[in-house]
Amino acid sequence: MRIAYLTGEYPRATDTFIQREVAGLRKLGIEVFTFAVRRPGDEHMVGEEQTAERDRTSYLLPPNLLQLVIAHLMLFLSSPGRYLRSLGLAWSTRQPGLKGLLYQLFYFLEAGILAKQIQRQQIQHLHNHLATSSGTVAMIAAALGGFTYSFTLHGPYIFFEPYQWRLHEKIQRSLFVCCISHYCRSQGMIFASAEKWNRMHIIHCGIDPSLFKVTSHTGTGKKLLYVGRLAAVKGLPILLESLAQLKSSRPDLKLTVVGDGPDRAQLEQTAHELGLSAQVNFVGYQSQTNVRQQIQQTDIFVMSSFAEGVPVVLMEAMAAGVPVIATQIAGVGELVEDKVSGYLVPPGDVESLRDRIVALAADADLRSRFGKAGREKVEQDFNIHHEVARLHQILKQAIEGKVEAVRPEPVFQPGSDELEMQI
Numbered sequence: 001m002r003i004a005y006l007t008g009e010y011p012r013a014t015d016t017f018i019q020r021e022v023a024g025l026r027k028l029g030i031e032v033f034t035f036a037v038r039r040p041g042d043e044h045m046v047g048e049e050q051t052a053e054r055d056r057t058s059y060l061l062p063p064n065l066l067q068l069v070i071a072h073l074m075l076f077l078s079s080p081g082r083y084l085r086s087l088g089l090a091w092s093t094r095q096p097g098l099k100g101l102l103y104q105l106f107y108f109l110e111a112g113i114l115a116k117q118i119q120r121q122q123i124q125h126l127h128n129h130l131a132t133s134s135g136t137v138a139m140i141a142a143a144l145g146g147f148t149y150s151f152t153l154h155g156p157y158i159f160f161e162p163y164q165w166r167l168h169e170k171i172q173r174s175l176f177v178c179c180i181s182h183y184c185r186s187q188g189m190i191f192a193s194a195e196k197w198n199r200m201h202i203i204h205c206g207i208d209p210s211l212f213k214v215t216s217h218t219g220t221g222k223k224l225l226y227v228g229r230l231a232a233v234k235g236l237p238i239l240l241e242s243l244a245q246l247k248s249s250r251p252d253l254k255l256t257v258v259g260d261g262p263d264r265a266q267l268e269q270t271a272h273e274l275g276l277s278a279q280v281n282f283v284g285y286q287s288q289t290n291v292r293q294q295i296q297q298t299d300i301f302v303m304s305s306f307a308e309g310v311p312v313v314l315m316e317a318m319a320a321g322v323p324v325i326a327t328q329i330a331g332v333g334e335l336v337e338d339k340v341s342g343y344l345v346p347p348g349d350v351e352s353l354r355d356r357i358v359a360l361a362a363d364a365d366l367r368s369r370f371g372k373a374g375r376e377k378v379e380q381d382f383n384i385h386h387e388v389a390r391l392h393q394i395l396k397q398a399i400e401g402k403v404e405a406v407r408p409e410p411v412f413q414p415g416s417d418e419l420e421m422q423i
Contacts, residue, residue, distance in 0.1 A: 002031040003125045003395065004118050006141075008134040010036035011053040013044040013285045014229060014259075017205040017312045018129050019053055024388030030395070033123060035114060037061055037134055043260070047287035058117060060110045060137075068109060071116035075144050086111075086143040093136065093166040107136045114138075115145030125175070125399055127151065132158050132165050139170050150398070152178040152203070153188050156233075156307035156330055167191045171200070176398045178203040178391065181310050181331025185406075199398075202407040203391050206384030207315045213296060214321035214375055217367040221299030221360060222252045225322075227291060227313045228303070230261035230282075235304040235327070235347065237270055242304075242354040244274040250361065255302075257282045258294055295320045299367065300360050303327065306347050310335050315382045318342070318374030323367045325356045335382065341374035386410040 003025075011019050011034075022032050034057040045051045076083040087108065094104035114137060118126060128138035128151040135151050135158075142149035151174060158165050168191040171177055176199045177192075179185035185200050192200065224243075228234050239255070246253060257267075257280060264282065271280045286294065291313075295301065301317035303326040310331040317324050318335070324342035326332050338344040343360070345352040360367055389410030397404045 001029075001125075001395065001399070002033070002121070002123045003127060004033045004035055004114075004123045005127050005129070006035045006037075006114065006134055006138050007129045008036065008132075009038045009040045009044075010034055010057055011044065011050045012040050013046045013050065015129075016288055017207075019049065020206065020208070020384050021388060021391065022053075024384055025392060028388065028392050030392065033118075033121060034058070035060065035117070037110060037137065043285060046285050047289065049288070060113050063109070063113060068113060072109070072112040075112055075116060079146065082146060083144065086140055089143050090140050093139075093169055095164050103133075104136075107133065108140055111137045111140035111144055115141040115147075118147060119145050123147070125149065125395070127395075130154060131167070131170055135165065135170055139173055142173070148175040148399070150174050150176045150178065150395075152180065153184055153200075154180055154309045155184050155187060156309060159187050162191055171196055175199070176201060176394060178394070180205055181334050183331040183334065184309060198403055198406065200406070201390075201394050201404065203394070204382050204387050205310060205312050205315075206382050206387035207312060207319055207378065208384050209319045209375070209379050211292060212316065212319040212321075215296050215298075215371060217299065217321075217323075217364045217371065219364060220252070220362065221364065221367055222250075222254060223297065223299045224253060224255040224357070225258070225294055225298035225301050225317070226255065226303065227258040227294070227301075227316075228305075228311070230257070230259055230264040230267055232263060233305060233307045234261075235306045236263070236267050238348060238350055238353060239302055239304040240267070240271055240274055240276060240280065241350045242357060243276055243279060245350065245354050246358065247275065247279075250358065251279075253279060253357070253361065255280045256294060256298070258284075258286050258291060260284050292316070292320070295322060298322055300325065300357065302353070302357065304347075304353060305329065308332060315378050318371075319378045321368075321371035321375050323360055323370035324374065325353065325360065335377065337373070337377070340370070341377050342370050385412075 025032050037060050039059045090108040094100050126149040128135050131151045138149050171192040301322050301324045327347040328344040336342045343356040390408050393408050393411050394404045
């Protein structure tokens with residue numbers, strides 16, 4: 001089986017779940033060719049894995065003008081009717097206004113380059129992650145090239161503007177859709193015709209639990225950890241305000257912030273204004289090895305986001321036996337069970353977050369209990385080996401014209417569930 005993977009940028013430091021999925025499919029014998037619209041910057045090359053994957057990925061931008069013209073000319077000459085229908089699809093799914101029209105033109109041109117490369121390499125199927133702009137490119141490329149496509153539906157961003165991104169059209173034209181949670185699937189079903197529902201499968205983003213040693217919890221928990229992008233949607237000011245309210249009662253609390261993003265300077269200034277400069281350490285992007293080390297050295301993992309899918313970094317913390325505090329949004333509750341494997345708090349609620357930090361920091365037995373339950377949950381439902389086996393089964397059946405279960409049982413090749421993914 002030869003398939004292509006497409007994302008907007010690949011490989012980014014924050015998208016290791018896609019890299020794990022690609023690595024897993026390759027280990028199951030599928031030839032996976034990776035494509036991306038844009039080449040990620042060096043700041044995302046936080047490990048040898050990312051560098052190697054970037055070197056083997058084909059990028060659509062910046063385009064070679066001659067390559068662009070030849071690709072579209074050959075697509076038109078080989079099938080004028082299909083080309084014109086694809087142009088009509090691009091026109092009918094454009095976003096409003098002149099800006100929307102211009103962007104759709106760019107997507108159409110990019111899709112032609114992608115379609116021709118897929119045809120040239122005799123790739124059977126195209127799969128897309130993060131189905132906003134790159135999803136549009138994938139849909140048009142499949143129409144231009146006459147091959148099938150599918151995509152993984154994540155959220156939350158596409159659910160903010162589902163009509164703008166023509167989610168209903170993408171689902172309708174896809175061979176199948178992978179949804180990262182039941183919540184995500186339910187939101188997609190709103191925009192899908194009922195006959196497509198059985199083609200919308202649950203495939204979790206996953207991790208390899210064997211890469212994480214279980215943390216032991218003793219004494220007073222004072223080390224807190226956040227890992228993720230530094231952007232408004234992540235709600236970091238709520239976490240900082242919670243710590244500010246604990247300065248007098250728990251001055252020993254220390255927060256490490258791993259990640260980077262557009263709001264980093266503003267967040268550092270906020271920490272300074274709240275008198276937290278000595279308690280909060282911003283360390284930027286880190287390699288996956290360093291992130292694992294940070295997780296296994298912490299007492300509590302905290303996520304104060306306003307919008308998420310099912311965060312992979314929560315899975316990593318739970319795999320390491322670290323108790324988590326997360327906001328009760330989207331599919332997070334399908335991973336974290338409140339008062340069993342962690343605490344769920346209302347998004348934006350400083351006091352609830354503060355109180356849960358106090359409770360976990362003061363109780364080593366509670367941290368151990370939550371950590372043990374979290375590890376078991378990840379091993380059972382978010383193991384990358386199992387999720388890749390499920391995806392492999394769905395791909396195989398769909399390309400053969402068959403329909404798999406919404407969440408199929410994983411079918412392993414001998415020994416494949418024991419392979420290390422390296423990412």
